Amino acid sequence: MLGLNETTVSIKNIIKASKNVYKYLSPTPLRHYKILSDMLGCELWLKHENHNPTCAFKVRGGINFVAQLTDEQKQAGLYTASTGNHGQSIAYASQHFNAKAIIYVPKNANSGKVAAMQAYGAQVVHFGDNFDQCRAAALQAANKNNGMFIGPTDEALINGVGSYGLEIINDLPDVDLIIVPVGAGSGICGTAIVAKTINPKIKIIGVQSAQAPAQQLSWRNGELIEAQNTTIAEGVATGVPFINTQKIMRKNVDEFLLVDDKDIIKSTEILIKNSHNLIEEASAATFAAAQQIKSQLQGKKVVLVISGGNISMNNLGQLFGVQPRKES
Amino acid sequence: MLGLNETTVSIKNIIKASKNVYKYLSPTPLRHYKILSDMLGCELWLKHENHNPTCAFKVRGGINFVAQLTDEQKQAGLYTASTGNHGQSIAYASQHFNAKAIIYVPKNANSGKVAAMQAYGAQVVHFGDNFDQCRAAALQAANKNNGMFIGPTDEALINGVGSYGLEIINDLPDVDLIIVPVGAGSGICGTAIVAKTINPKIKIIGVQSAQAPAQQLSWRNGELIEAQNTTIAEGVATGVPFINTQKIMRKNVDEFLLVDDKDIIKSTEILIKNSHNLIEEASAATFAAAQQIKSQLQGKKVVLVISGGNISMNNLGQLFGVQPRKES
Numbered sequence: 342m343l344g345l346n347e348t349t350v351s352i353k354n355i356i357k358a359s360k361n362v363y364k365y366l367s368p369t370p371l372r373h374y375k376i377l378s379d380m381l382g383c384e385l386w387l388k389h390e391n392h393n394p395t396c397a398f399k400v401r402g403g404i405n406f407v408a409q410l411t412d413e414q415k416q417a418g419l420y421t422a423s424t425g426n427h428g429q430s431i432a433y434a435s436q437h438f439n440a441k442a443i444i445y446v447p448k449n450a451n452s453g454k455v456a457a458m459q460a461y462g463a464q465v466v467h468f469g470d471n472f473d474q475c476r477a478a479a480l481q482a483a484n485k486n487n488g489m490f491i492g493p494t495d496e497a498l499i500n501g502v503g504s505y506g507l508e509i510i511n512d513l514p515d516v517d518l519i520i521v522p523v524g525a526g527s528g529i530c531g532t533a534i535v536a537k538t539i540n541p542k543i544k545i546i547g548v549q550s551a552q553a554p555a556q557q558l559s560w561r562n563g564e565l566i567e568a569q570n571t572t573i574a575e576g577v578a579t580g581v582p583f584i585n586t587q588k589i590m591r592k593n594v595d596e597f598l599l600v601d602d603k604d605i606i607k608s609t610e611i612l613i614k615n616s617h618n619l620i621e622e623a624s625a626a627t628f629a630a631a632q633q634i635k636s637q638l639q640g641k642k643v644v645l646v647i648s649g650g651n652i653s654m655n656n657l658g659q660l661f662g663v664q665p666r667k668e669s
Numbered sequence: 670m671l672g673l674n675e676t677t678v679s680i681k682n683i684i685k686a687s688k689n690v691y692k693y694l695s696p697t698p699l700r701h702y703k704i705l706s707d708m709l710g711c712e713l714w715l716k717h718e719n720h721n722p723t724c725a726f727k728v729r730g731g732i733n734f735v736a737q738l739t740d741e742q743k744q745a746g747l748y749t750a751s752t753g754n755h756g757q758s759i760a761y762a763s764q765h766f767n768a769k770a771i772i773y774v775p776k777n778a779n780s781g782k783v784a785a786m787q788a789y790g791a792q793v794v795h796f797g798d799n800f801d802q803c804r805a806a807a808l809q810a811a812n813k814n815n816g817m818f819i820g821p822t823d824e825a826l827i828n829g830v831g832s833y834g835l836e837i838i839n840d841l842p843d844v845d846l847i848i849v850p851v852g853a854g855s856g857i858c859g860t861a862i863v864a865k866t867i868n869p870k871i872k873i874i875g876v877q878s879a880q881a882p883a884q885q886l887s888w889r890n891g892e893l894i895e896a897q898n899t900t901i902a903e904g905v906a907t908g909v910p911f912i913n914t915q916k917i918m919r920k921n922v923d924e925f926l927l928v929d930d931k932d933i934i935k936s937t938e939i940l941i942k943n944s945h946n947l948i949e950e951a952s953a954a955t956f957a958a959a960q961q962i963k964s965q966l967q968g969k970k971v972v973l974v975i976s977g978g979n980i981s982m983n984n985l986g987q988l989f990g991v992q993p994r995k996e997s
Contacts, residue, residue, distance in 0.1 A: 370695070372722060375788035392720050394700060396945040453942060460703035610982075614781060617724040617979050619947040651945050654938075658989035 349496045350589060352538040355503030355531060358405040362504045365404050365437065369393060369505065371512040371644065376615045381631055383638040386516075388509055391618055391650030395429040395457065397576075398502050398528055398648050403430030405501025406491065407438045415440035418488030422446070422475035424575040425454030426649050427493045427525070432463035443482065445475035451575055451653045471570055473581045493525035494583045503531025509644055510539050517641040518544040520627040522648050523556050523597070524577050526586025532646065533593035547590065547597040548630040550574050550605060555582045557597045560590050573602050573656065576623025576649055600629035608632070609652065610660045621652040677824045678917060680866040683831030683859060686733040690832045693732050693765065697721060697833065699840040699972065704943045709959055711966040714844075716837055719946055719978030723757040723785065725904075726830050726856055726976050731758030733829025734819065735766045743768035746816030750774070750803035752903040753782030754977050755821045755853070760791035771810065773803035779903055779981045799898055801909045821853035822911045831859025837972055838867050845969040846872040848955040850976050851884050851925070852905050854914025860974065861921035875918065875925040876958040878902050878933060883910045885925045888918050901930050901984065904951025904977055928957035936960070937980065938988045949980040 369392045378385040390398035407415070418441045421431050428444040435442035442463040446455055447470055458465050468478045476492070483490035491498075509516060509532070519536060521529040529547050536543040549557045550572035558566040559582035570580030590597070600608075609625035612618070627645035631638060697720045706713040718726035735743070746769045749759050756772040763770035770791040774783055775798055786793050796806045804820070811818035819826075837844060837860070847864060849857040857875050864871040877885045878900035886894040887910035898908030918925070928936075937953035940946070955973035959966060 367695070367698070370720070370722070376784060389720075391945075392698070392717075394698070453945060456704060456943075457945070613947065613985075614982050615784075617719075617781060617785070617947055619941065619945055654942050657941075657985075661986035661989050661991040663989040663991060 348585065348589065350499045350503070350530060350534055352535055354500045355507060355535055358497070358500035359504040359507060361405045361408045362401045362501055366393060366401060368508045371509060374616060377611070377628070381635055381638055381643070383640060384642045385631070386513060386642070386644045387616060388505060388644055388646045389618065390505055390646060390648050391620060391624070395426065395433050396650040397426035397429065398505055398646070399426045399430035399498070400433055401504050402498030402501035402527060403434035404437070406495060406497040407431070407434035407440055409497065410438070410440065414489055418443055418483070418486060419491055420479045420483035420488045421491040421493070422472060422479040423493070424472050424578055425451045425651060426576060428458050428463070429454055429461070431491060432458040432461035435463060436461045443479070443488070445479040445482070447471050447475055451651065453653055454651050471580060472578060494527055494586045496585070499527045499530050499586070502527050503535055505646070506532035506535030510535060513642060513644065515642055516543055516644050518546065518638065519644045519646065520546045520548060520630050521646045522577050522623040522626045523547040523549050524579050524623065525583050526556060526590060528646060528648055529594060530586050530589040534589065537593045544595045545593060546630065547594050548626045549577050549579070549597070549599055550626060551599040551601045553578050553580060554599050555580050556587070557599055559587050560594065560597045563591065574605050574622035574626060576621055577626055598630045598633055600626050600633060604629040604632070606660065612647070613660070618647070619650040619652060620647055621649045622656065624648045624650075676913065676917065678827045678831070678858060678862055680863055682828045683835060683863055686825070686828035687832040687835060689733045689736045690729045690829055694721060694729060696836045699837060702944060705939075705956070709963055709966055709971070711968060712970045713959070714841060714970070714972045715944060716833060716972055716974045717946065718833055718974060718976050719948060719952070723754065723761050724978040725754035725757065726833055726974070727754045727758035727826070728761055729832050730826030730829035730855060731762035732765070734823060734825040735759070735762035735768055737825065738766070738768065742817055746771055746811070746814060747819055748807045748811035748816045749819040749821070750800060750807040751821070752800050752906055753779045753979060754904060756786050756791070757782055757789070759819060760786040760789035763791060764789045771807070771816070773807040773810070775799050775803055779979065781981055782979050799908060800906060822855055822914045824913070827855045827858050827914070830855050831863055833974070834860035834863030838863060841970060841972065843970055844871055844972050846874065846966065847972045847974065848874045848876060848958050849974045850905050850951040850954045851875040851877050852907050852951065853911050854884060854918060856974060856976055857922060858914050858917040862917065865921045872923045873921060874958065875922050876954045877905050877907070877925070877927055878954060879927040879929045881906050881908060882927050883908050884915070885927055887915050888922065888925045891919065902933050902950035902954060904949055905954055926958045926961055928954050928961060932957040932960070934988065940975070941988070946975070947978040947980060948975055949977045950984065952976045952978075
């Protein structure tokens with residue numbers, strides 16, 4: 342089923358996209374953390390995508406996508422669906438380039454992310470229970486209103502976010518292994534294409550929550566498989582896999598792990614405590630994955646992609662044992 | 670008492686220091702936040718010094734200081750005292766330049782900051798109840814062991830941290846007002862010298878906790894006044910003022926506010942929630958100060974210096990109503 346169709350995702354196009362990206366954004370730091378390294382027995386580096394505007398890697402893709410649109414396309418409206426970070430990215434880029442953004446989010450979306458989208462001037466529509474329902478509604482609205490639908494794995498997005506892969510290899514050319522959280526898959530696809538083109542020996546490992554394993558199951562089985570989607574980590578909450586990122590992952594990803602939400606939560610606390618950065622759960626899934634394969638990491642140079650920092654105040658409170666409260 | 674003695678702090682020397690700084694560090698972002706702007710009725714920008722290595726502005730000074738030492742000086746040992754961020758800065762720079770760092774911290778120091786200093790290879794000595802006792806002990810140890818004592822307001826530190834002032838004016842030349850948390854005073858002195866040299870109309874406002882007002886009282890009265898030092902915001906916890914930063918502040922700072930710890934705590938939660946960055950209490954004192962003078966800020970371009978992100982997990986938990994626990 343997953344044949345090798347044409348794709349525009351390539352290191353050449355990622356380098357081209359990076360020219361767009363660096364007009365508006367700066368590279369993010371790759372930092373070494375001794376305490377975390379000691380915990381895992383490896384040389385551990387965090388790629389701080391949480392330092393981007395919108396506090397997530399997706400903004401690189403949003404900038405690259407909206408930068409290339411015509412004025413007519415921008416005014417017709419950009420419709421998309423998001424659990425949060427992709428929506429912030431499109432909202433941020435739309436504000437920057439004077440485009441009109443309409444973003445469908447699940448009814449229970451992270452209110453901090455929603456507030457950020459609105460602050461960037463986007464129209465936010467609360468719809469349905471999950472990303473997949475929002476996606477269908479956004480697509481329908483785009484068609485009805487002659488707007489443009491932006492899927493979360495559009496290749497201009499993947500080429501844009503791939504710029505952080507270039508930065509990782511530039512800062513740490515000897516990296517042995519990169520662990521990337523997988524939501525729709527744009528981040529890992531960009532990273533994997535860059536890493537495998539430059540040095541095929543770099544291992545690329547994806548991670549999802551065991552409570553939302555659709556992408557992992559699809560990757561492992563070579564066919565598109567839907568699955569439960571109940572994880573608390575909205576950045577990796579994907580119940581329906583994406584064919585284009587699956588194709589790239591099947592070719593370029595070495596391993597794809599599942600970690601339990603309870604280990605993601607523990608890892609979130611560990612990373613916040615030891616990096617002194619606000620880090621969201623999807624990003625912390627990488628640390629849980631590293632713990633799972635600790636024996637393979639000994640002495641290696643390992644990068645965890647900290648895809649975002651947009652943890653909700655409710656979930657942050659829960660790290661300290663505070664029960665969920667109504668968000669204000 | 671506060672006469673106008675010679676100082677090496679100048680925009681020329683800050684520019685020179687910035688050459689050292691940018692060999693090892695990148696500029697930090699200055700970001701606009703609409704939600705926070707709306708709360709204050711101004712155009713609010715946060716200067717994200719928490720994005721530095723060590724998650725605090727002080728590292729700029731540490732790099733500039735240690736970069737200029739001889740090998741002999743580095744091996745003789747660098748002795749200093751710190752409540753956390755200055756110590757991390759000296760530890761980080763010492764590791765970078767192969768120097769030996771010995772850092773005195775209060776017995777109740779923020780354990781996350783202490784762990785970070787040790788991770789950078791520094792020897793940490795827990796001593797006494799507050800910064801001022803540690804300072805005396807570090808000075809004595811330096812003399813006894815023929816090492817070098819580094820005070821927190823050494824002018825090479827001030828010139829180094831002044832580089833963030835250059836970045837603020839570079840990114841937002843029309844800034845009307847900059848609010849800076851004051852601990853020892855290196856940050857506000859560098860910022861004020863830069864801003865006042867380029868445009869004397871830029872208002873520079875210092876802020877301390879009402880629970881540790883020594884620097885504010887000294888500035889207001891033109892003489893060195895010690896005061897109680899019981900604030901929870903260790904980044905502004907100074908009980909004994911510093912003569913050299915007082916001199917610069919008297920000449921270059923327009924206003925110096927006190928804010929209550931309880932407002933600092935509220936502001937910490939507001940800033941973390943709306944910026945999605947981990948922000949420590951001293952930094953949040955700037956937002957509490959902005960709220961206090963809200964009527965003066967209407968329509969203005971205002972920068973809050975987010976000096977650091979090293980909030981302890983205990984204090985972060987307390988934002989959610991969790992009682993202090995023993996840190997592990």
